[in-house]
Amino acid sequence: MNKLSVDVAVIGSGTAGLSAYRAAKAQGASTVMIESGPYGTTCARVGCMPSKLLIAASEAAHMMQAASGFGVHADQSRIDGRAVMERVRRERDRFVGFVLDSVEHMPAADKLRGHARFTGPNTLVVDDHTEVACRRVVIATGSTPVRLPQLEGVGPGIITSDDVFYWNDLPASVAVIGSGVIGLELGQALARLGVRVAVFARGERVAQLTDPVVVQAAGRALREEIDLRFQTEVVGAVQDGAEVALTVRHASGTQTTERFQYVLMASGRTPNVHGIGLEHTGLARGADGIPVFDPLTMQCGASPVFIAGDANNERPVLPEAADHGKIAGDNAGRYPDVRPGLRRTPLVIAFTEPNIATLGASWRTLSAPGKPKFAVGQVSFENQGRSRVMLQNRGLLRVYGEYGTGRFLGAEMAAPRGEHLAHLLAWACQSRMTVGQMLEMPFYHPVIEEGVRTALRDLATNIERGASETDAADSEPGT
Ligand SMILES: Cc1cc2nc3c(=O)[nH]c(=O)nc-3n(C[C@H](O)[C@H](O)[C@H](O)COP(=O)(O)OP(=O)(O)OC[C@H]3O[C@@H](n4cnc5c(N)ncnc54)[C@H](O)[C@@H]3O)c2cc1C
Numbered sequence: 001m002n003k004l005s006v007d008v009a010v011i012g013s014g015t016a017g018l019s020a021y022r023a024a025k026a027q028g029a030s031t032v033m034i035e036s037g038p039y040g041t042t043c044a045r046v047g048c049m050p051s052k053l054l055i056a057a058s059e060a061a062h063m064m065q066a067a068s069g070f071g072v073h074a075d076q077s078r079i080d081g082r083a084v085m086e087r088v089r090r091e092r093d094r095f096v097g098f099v100l101d102s103v104e105h106m107p108a109a110d111k112l113r114g115h116a117r118f119t120g121p122n123t124l125v126v127d128d129h130t131e132v133a134c135r136r137v138v139i140a141t142g143s144t145p146v147r148l149p150q151l152e153g154v155g156p157g158i159i160t161s162d163d164v165f166y167w168n169d170l171p172a173s174v175a176v177i178g179s180g181v182i183g184l185e186l187g188q189a190l191a192r193l194g195v196r197v198a199v200f201a202r203g204e205r206v207a208q209l210t211d212p213v214v215v216q217a218a219g220r221a222l223r224e225e226i227d228l229r230f231q232t233e234v235v236g237a238v239q240d241g242a243e244v245a246l247t248v249r250h251a252s253g254t255q256t257t258e259r260f261q262y263v264l265m266a267s268g269r270t271p272n273v274h275g276i277g278l279e280h281t282g283l284a285r286g287a288d289g290i291p292v293f294d295p296l297t298m299q300c301g302a303s304p305v306f307i308a309g310d311a312n313n314e315r316p317v318l319p320e321a322a323d324h325g326k327i328a329g330d331n332a333g334r335y336p337d338v339r340p341g342l343r344r345t346p347l348v349i350a351f352t353e354p355n356i357a358t359l360g361a362s363w364r365t366l367s368a369p370g371k372p373k374f375a376v377g378q379v380s381f382e383n384q385g386r387s388r389v390m391l392q393n394r395g396l397l398r399v400y401g402e403y404g405t406g407r408f409l410g411a412e413m414a415a416p417r418g419e420h421l422a423h424l425l426a427w428a429c430q431s432r433m434t435v436g437q438m439l440e441m442p443f444y445h446p447v448i449e450e451g452v453r454t455a456l457r458d459l460a461t462n463i464e465r466g467a468s469e470t471d472a473a474d475s476e477p478g479t
């Protein structure tokens with residue numbers, strides 16, 4: 001067994017791990033980065049980038065169809081599935097290439113290949129070939145798609161998002177299990193590319209939304225394009241040649257069986273904190289097995305162990321993985337002088353159309369028992385000027401504000417160009433602006449942002465009403 005002694009060991013070379021490695025090195029710490037899988041990051045290989053490439057192709061296909069609404073007829077449109085997937089893989093490989101280049105330029109002594117696991121609070125063993133004595137550790141092991149037990153061992157037709165971006169051609173049909181972010185992004189993209197898609201959901205969840213009014217509006221908008229089947233439970237499946245016969249149970253109790261080329265499990269992701277010897281660290285862990293950590297420092301208790309990215313499941317999206325990694329690596333490098341790092345206003349965007357975006361405090365957080373009442377303003381995009389002009393008049397925006405101070409708290413939306421509206425609102429939220437201050441900002445004409453102004457005016461009115469005419473404590477959200 002080889003022996004290695006370092007100041008900092010970073011487990012994982014994804015976005016969080018790479019950012020932790022750089023930050024620890026910047027503190028002058030001797031650092032090793034350990035990776036068990038392929039280099040290239042989940043985001044670039046099988047996450048953000050290839051999924052957005054597939055969505056971009058689907059938008060092109062959708063525009064051809066939507067054009068007839070303007071009197072423009074793209075007569076002979078044809079989707080070449082092989083060419084679509086070839087571009088997805090080619091461009092994805094280009095993005096992966098940038099990551100591989102940066103890893104290539106790291107000193108060889110700073111990289112170790114193999115599965116790392118703790119054998120003690122300050123020791124790791126890598127694949128039984130190297131023992132690493134490390135004064136500090138950053139766990140940046142990412143997450144893995146949840147596999148449904150009732151679909152285990154069925155056959156090659158049962159897949160996860162990890163498989164989609166290696167396809168050589170578009171399939172004929174896909175059943176998507178889960179109406180979360182992955183299920184809806186991929187489900188809508190594949191449907192727009194001519195694949196027969198059905199999305200099966202246990203409940204009525206729509207991506208990351210928590211506001212029931214926005215959930216309703218988003219579900220309505222998406223249903224225009226996707227065969228979305230709420231309240232269905234997967235019972236089991238059988239691989240039958242090139243197809244999978246999928247059996248689901250409906251809310252009525254009846255069961256139906258349908259055949260698809262693939263069944264895509266999009267039922268969440270599990271943090272990779274199991275099988276890494278955490279039981280040897282003495283760290284306190286939550287019910288989900290994740291070490292208890294401080295989200296400002298990423299430190300696990302008072303220990304020299306830090307946890308970053310999807311592994312801690314705090315906000316499992318790319319920008320947060322990068323921020324987590326920087327904070328964790330910086331603190332691992334400077335330990336025991338641990339400092340709080342920069343955390344930003346929460347922002348999540350699902351690239352469906354309409355975009356589904358949430359920022360700041362969620363409706364669910366604000367509505368938790370014991371929390372003060374809050375005011376709500378809203379706008380529907382169905383009759384919003386510019387949205388109608390572009391034939392993208394679907395969706396709803398709800399904005400939340402604090403009674404008394406008038407401070408803007410957060411928003412949830414399914415909105416045309418929602419990715420941009422969400423940034424605008426997230427910046428206002430992080431700047432701790434009041435609704436009044438936001439309404440003093442410029443709004444051009446005719447733009448979708450005028451819809452945001454309508455929602456903010458509505459919110460301002462409701463805040464005013466709550467503060468002057470009613471006791472805030474008696475008012476319900478939305479009044
Ligand atoms: C389909 C899909 C689409 C997405 N789209 C978006 C998007 O549009 N926008 C967005 O912000 N986010 C998106 N995400 C989420 C984003 O990709 C993740 O939040 C981010 O990549 C997490 O980075 P990470 O560094 O935590 O994990 P990863 O990049 O997964 O890195 C973890 C690394 O640790 C390694 N590892 C694990 N265990 C060990 C061990 N014991 N020893 C050694 N190495 C180990 C793994 O092999 C892996 O390389 C998407 C995710 C998916 C799946």
Ligand SMILES: NC(=O)c1ccc[n+]([C@@H]2O[C@H](COP(=O)([O-])OP(=O)(O)OC[C@H]3O[C@@H](n4cnc5c(N)ncnc54)[C@H](O)[C@@H]3O)[C@@H](O)[C@H]2O)c1
Binds near residue numbers: 178179203
């Ligand atoms: N645009 C983005 O930012 C983006 C895109 C894709 C993925 N991601 C990240 O990846 C994470 C994982 O995405 P996801 O869509 O897999 O998870 P998710 O948590 O968003 O959704 C999982 C869905 O699966 C359902 N589900 C859970 N268990 C089930 C079961 N046993 N049977 C049927 N349905 C079940 C849930 O009700 C939910 O609707 C997201 O939380 C997000 O952080 C982000």
